[in-house]
Each structure stands twice: as structure tokens, then as C-alpha cells.
Amino acid sequence: MKSGSDPDFGPGDRVRVRKAAPLGHIRTPFYIRGHTGVVERICGAFPNPEELAQQRDGLPAQPLYRVRFRQQDVWPGYRGNPADVIELEIFQHWIEQ
Amino acid sequence: MKTAGRYEPYSYFQLMEVSLRELLVEKGIVTEDAIAGAMAAMRERGPERGAAMVARAWIDPAYKTRLLENGSRAAEALGFEVPGLKLIVVENTPQTHNVIVCTLCSCYPRMLLGLPPEWYKSRPYRSRVVREPRKVLAEFGTKIPAKVRIRVHDSNADMRYMVLPMRPARTEGWSEARLAGLVTRDCLIGVALPKIPKTRKS
Numbered sequence A: 001m002k003s004g005s006d007p008d009f010g011p012g013d014r015v016r017v018r019k020a021a022p023l024g025h026i027r028t029p030f031y032i033r034g035h036t037g038v039v040e041r042i043c044g045a046f047p048n049p050e051e052l053a054q055q056r057d058g059l060p061a062q063p064l065y066r067v068r069f070r071q072q073d074v075w076p077g078y079r080g081n082p083a084d085v086i087e088l089e090i091f092q093h094w095i096e097q
Numbered sequence B: 001m002k003t004a005g006r007y008e009p010y011s012y013f014q015l016m017e018v019s020l021r022e023l024l025v026e027k028g029i030v031t032e033d034a035i036a037g038a039m040a041a042m043r044e045r046g047p048e049r050g051a052a053m054v055a056r057a058w059i060d061p062a063y064k065t066r067l068l069e070n071g072s073r074a075a076e077a078l079g080f081e082v083p084g085l086k087l088i089v090v091e092n093t094p095q096t097h098n099v100i101v102c103t104l105c106s107c108y109p110r111m112l113l114g115l116p117p118e119w120y121k122s123r124p125y126r127s128r129v130v131r132e133p134r135k136v137l138a139e140f141g142t143k144i145p146a147k148v149r150i151r152v153h154d155s156n157a158d159m160r161y162m163v164l165p166m167r168p169a170r171t172e173g174w175s176e177a178r179l180a181g182l183v184t185r186d187c188l189i190g191v192a193l194p195k196i197p198k199t200r201k202s
Helices: B012-026 B032-044 B048-059 B061-069 B071-077 B123-128 B133-139 B176-180 B185-189
Strands: A014-017 A036-046 A062-070 A085-091 B087-091 B096-101 B149-154 B160-164
Touching: A014 A062, A036 A085, B012 B032, B048 B061, B048 B071, B048 B160, B048 B176, B048 B185, B061 B071, B061 B087, B061 B160, B071 B087, B087 B096, B087 B149, B096 B133, B096 B160, B123 B133, B133 B149, B160 B185
Parallel strands: A085 B149, B087 B160, B096 B149
Antiparallel strands: A014 A036, A036 A062, A062 A085
């Protein structure tokens, strides 16, 4: 059986960050919600910070990905090298394919 | 904390901190001395450990490989204890420049670099470096050529980041300690590049 900690994605996969605005302690910055990037690496699995902030154990641990986004996709009118990127850590439950 | 002739009421969070600290001391969970000692140790820590890791990577290719594979293990290999730290080291190359930020708060590898500078925690740096990194870097005096790709790293969750800068030219034969002296805190965050101090002509 698949556990909650198993990564659904791997390096090179294109992933989209959920566009949602739930309340609470969220480690997914607003500026990246709804954007599509590419998994750079799997960082491991970590207790869900949204649950930890509510005094719960945050288990099962959520896979955490390093995701790379093109700056010109993230910021309208971005000025700079088209190859410029921004990379963030995105928890699996914040990803929709 | 009283200051002679001046009194400012505690803010909400200061009051919370004092209340919690006094309760912990009262219940014998920690001592005032232990708290003061931990704070002093944190204040005294500078970027020397991070600089030592960079200098080692510059002279030892095998260590550099380890550093880029797993920053925390590489810190331990030099005898630096980093409990709980998940460190990712990102390498500057002639094609790529890296810069670190934490847009959500002020996450920073304190065990290796000491306390973050005030500007690192400021809203202008946090909000601007993600969307106009070239402009912000230029304000630090770091001009990145247009053909060089910039990677901005938002330290937004469980990992911490450190930049491995490029070794400056004309440092052949330098000792590890002398090389480490070139690596400033700002180089490790990615807002500066190591520079050889200008030597005075005698």
C-alpha cells in the first residue's frame, strides 16, 4: 500500500502549485500559487507545517520538492535573462498536476 | 528591562516572551544562565564555518562534491555540529549566479553563518529580490552580466541554503585559511562576490 510519504513526482516532472487561499500557517507563498514549474529535486518528507502549527503531529510526513519556475512565467513584465529562475520548496499536498 | 529615565511598555510579543521565559525558569525547566549563555553563543557566531566549508571546497574537489550532494554532512565532516539542519549548497559558475532569500520570514543557516543581517529580514529585500534580483544585487554593488542566469532560492520551508561562490582568479597557491578570509557573509548569501583586497604598493 502506498504511504502518505511516498513522492508522486520526481526530478524533471512539470507540476502546478494549487491556487488556493486557506487560512492558517502556510509555507507556500502567495506569489507562486497557481504557477507551473519543474521538480528540481526531492528534499525528503517533513511533517505538514499547517498541522504542526495547530499542535498536531503533521503525520504522515509530506514529500517536499524543490521546484524551479521561470521568472518570466511568475512575474508579468519580468526584466532580465529569460533563463532566470526562482526555486521554492513545495509540499506534495500543494501540488496538482 | 528598565533604562534610566526612559520607559517603554512591552509589546504584545515581548510580554509573551518574558512570561514564557519566567514560567520556564520558575518551573526549573531552564535556567536564566542557560538562556543567557545560548544567546551569547548565538551572537558570537559569525560566518566563519560557512567560509571554511567554501575554502575547503575550493582546494579539495572530493569535498566540493560532498558539499553539493549534502551540505549538512559536509559541515559535519569539518567538525561543525548542525543538529536538524538540512543544508543545500548551490554553486556559482560562469553561467549561473545564486542568491538566497526567505520571503516568508528569515530562515537562514544560523549554525553556520551566525545571525542574519537586518536587511535579510527586511520587507524590501524579501519582497524585491524575488522579482527584480538584478536590480537588488546591483544595489549591493554586485553587477551580474545579462548573459549569466540568476537562480533565486526562496528558503520557504524546511531546507536552508548557502552559496558556494567561485574561487577568485589569482589565488593560486593560497592557504586554505587565507582563502576562507575572502568569503564574507554576503558572499554566502549571494549578494556579493569574493574579492581580493587591493594590495598597497610599497
